[in-house]
């Protein structure tokens with residue numbers, strides 16, 4: 001059974017901004033789900049929605065099931081108990097997510113002392129040291145303030161922080177973006193190791209498809225608040241059924257692959273602003289293979305078999 | 320950190336020097352015959368007048384050097400009280416410190432509390448009422464508030480620091496506290512508005528920060544999110560501004576002290592202006608400027624101590 005299940009999740013920010021429009025996804029323990037998509041397609045909105053962290057003015061539709069329990073039906077007490085202990089988030093933007101006037105050690109120890117009240121201060125400090133070493137930072141950095149660390153070090157602190165209460169679900173929002181290649185490999189190895197050893201469920205949000213391709217079991221590609229393609233990581237980019245996934249993969253061109261003849265490297269134009277979406281398939285203004293029906297017809301995710309889904313009128317045509 | 324402290328102290332010393340120089344020339348630029356002002360209402364022999372004039376007829380550079388030698392010298396005499404100005408100031412400074420200190424303390428505690436409550440629930444009924452009230456209070460001059468208080472609360476003493484015939488330490492202390500109520504209220508009401516709005520604004524600034532989302536994600540209760548994370552961050556700019564304000568607050572007590580005949584520096588300034596008692600005014604102005612400089616320095620140092628981004632650099 002899925003540990004996290006999103007059922008037709010939609011999020012509309014104040015001012016009628018539909019940032020997420022009917023997303024259904026699931027992750028099982030021991031599984032890594034990658035989420036890809038351009039800036040502004042709603043990735044962080046989904047991760048905030050899982051722990052009910054969206055601003056009060058945002059309207060949420062559909063449901064979020066955590067271990068079978070609807071997060072939006074929970075009492076506040078239950079919700080607080082679930083936060084960080086069952087599911088935690090590596091937030092995007094480590095600098096602003098950390099409290100500038102507290103040492104990182106205190107910030108990592110805080111959820112431990114909160115969720116395991118029997119823990120002594122000393123035991124918590126020890127655990128903080130272990131967590132820091134786990135992400136490749138010396139334990140003595142615990143007494144540093146966020147501004148004393150480099151961008152990459154701060155990002156590793158965010159990962160240590162997310163692992164503090166041994167959650168069963170981890171949502172990592174661009175966890176390796178500010179890291180150099182060596183550390184990036186190290187961190188990814190750490191995360192996938194936890195998935196294997198502890199049966200952690202991991203949602204890995206990244207714009208870097210090479211990261212997703214090598215780390216994930218399944219990948220979901222998002223465009224303008226919707227999942228446009230989902231399937232096993234190995235096939236989504238190599239044999240994509242949606243022109244957008246193809247174009248994303250094309251941003252890292254593979255020489256000699258005829259599939260990418262219409263999407264040489266990246267895409268022309270910008271993704272639409274969620275407050276002002278085009279009719280029909282939201283991708284049609286940028287789609288190199290659009291045809292007349294794309295402008296008017298709503299496109300739904302189509303089950304293509306073998307665990308694959310795609311939202312394109314041409315998806316059935318095959319490659 | 321050491322570099323930061325040295326830089327701030329250096330700036331303060333530089334500013335102080337400038338103020339001393341400015342203070343000297345400002346009073347030399349005043350219109351009118353200084354001897355006439357100096358001797359008004361007093362019996363002086365022509366002999367004395369000549370000697371005085373000789374004193375002032377010395378080259379300005381000579382007088383300047385003498386003044387620079389020690390602007391706090393005990394030989395500078397008040398023309399009105401005929402005593403060293405710094406002795407007079409030494410007696411009058413404590414009532415002002417008591418008045419202003421109490422008012423700032425009350426206003427800071429209440430103001431920060433109001434600011435937290437209204438900023439955290441922005442747009443709530445509490446916030447609207449607090450903001451409306453404090454804005455109105457802020458627009459009222461202190462002396463006017465003081466006069467209203469005297470009219471509305473006639474059972475409190477309307478002037479002075481002690482009643483006649485009170486003796487003994489304890490009785491005097493209680494009596495002074497009783498006399499403090501109205502002037503402190505008049506001052507505090509106005510500062511309160513300022514501190515409330517500063518605290519509210521800096522808390523509102525923090526509300527949209529990502530670290531509060533993280534604090535909530537950890538599973539903290541809302542009051543802990545506020546107490547542990549939002550308020551300590553919002554207090555940084557507020558504390559600094561309160562200290563910065565303290566420097567100006569001493570000069571600002573002039574009107575309130577006058578209304579309540581509070582025997583402090585403010586009342587002394589008003590008395591010295593009537594003369595005008597130039598040496599006394601010069602000394603009082605120097606002290607007010609010194610207050611601003613010292614509290615500005617304290618505010619900078621306090622900020623450095625409270626904010627690890629400065630103290631651990």
Ligand SMILES: Nc1ncnc2c1ncn2[C@@H]1O[C@H](COP(=O)(O)OP(=O)(O)OP(=O)(O)O)[C@@H](O)[C@H]1O
Nearest residue numbers: 013014017019038039040041042043044045046274
């Ligand atoms: N608090 C908010 N109020 C209104 N609109 C918002 C808010 N937060 C995000 N949005 C909008 O919702 C859309 C999705 O934002 P989101 O942060 O989920 O994107 P993202 O996929 O994480 O992008 P990135 O890759 O840049 O992090 C964007 O168009 C953004 O402008």
Ligand code: SF4
Nearest residue numbers: 281284287294312313
């Ligand atoms: S539905 Fe049409 S516009 Fe949309 S991706 Fe498919 S071909 Fe392109």
Ligand SMILES: [Mg+2]
Nearest residue numbers: 043044092173
């Ligand atoms: Mg994001």
